Amino acid sequence: MCVVVQGKVIRFDEVRGYGFVAPDTGGDDVFIHVNDLEFDKRHLAVGAVVDFAVEDGDRGLKASTVTLVAPAPALAAVAVGAAAPSAPAPTFLPPLPDLGSRPDGDAPSERELAAEVTEVLLAGVPSLTAEQVLATRGAFVAVARSHGWV
Structure with a gap:
């Protein structure tokens, strides 16, 4: 059974294509993968608000059919298509x-x-x-x- 919830991205590594989202409903963080995004991954960063279906994957909770509700505050001012500044590792x-x-x-x-x-x-x-x-x-x-x- 899939449940659609909203949450905030708490970690996303654009290079590796995965991260975690904290559901607004509470509970465990949910794994998020770039292949499950319904939008360009450049618009996803820590603080972005997304809607997603929660699935019980082989390794725990997994987000699917991820849609962007609100970009991360730092990305909200970035022009569409422009690369967001990244912090050094x-x-x-x-x-x-x-x-x-x-x-x-x-x-x-x-x-x-x-x-x-x-x-x-x-x-x-x-x-x-x-x-x-x-x-x-x-x-x-x-x-x-x-x-x-x-």
């Missing part, structure tokens, strides 16, 4: 978050931790496949859950 691992210094004093949610782990994996090991990112992130979040860190 990081050459180091970003610092790990200090889980004890959150303003509210609480541990991060599983969703927050999963998002941070995804960013660290993609920045630190750009050659990882989507399958590897999802598997590693899932294992890490499971360990964090078992220790009560989230």
Whole structure:
């Protein structure tokens, strides 16, 4: 059964052609692939709002029939067909978050931790496949859950 939802792109690597979208309804992030876009991938970036069908794929939730509702704020001013400026790829691992210094004093949610782990994996090991990112992130979040860190 496919359910159509709206969400915001939280990660998209145009070179590799995949990323993740956070559904507005909550729940797990959904894998998004360039082959499932109904529009030019140059219009997709972090912060873009999309409608998509959620499918249960072999490796978890997968977006299909993805349509653009609103471009990312940075791309909204870019002319159609023009290349968007891209940030240089990081050459180091970003610092790990200090889980004890959150303003509210609480541990991060599983969703927050999963998002941070995804960013660290993609920045630190750009050659990882989507399958590897999802598997590693899932294992890490499971360990964090078992220790009560989230």
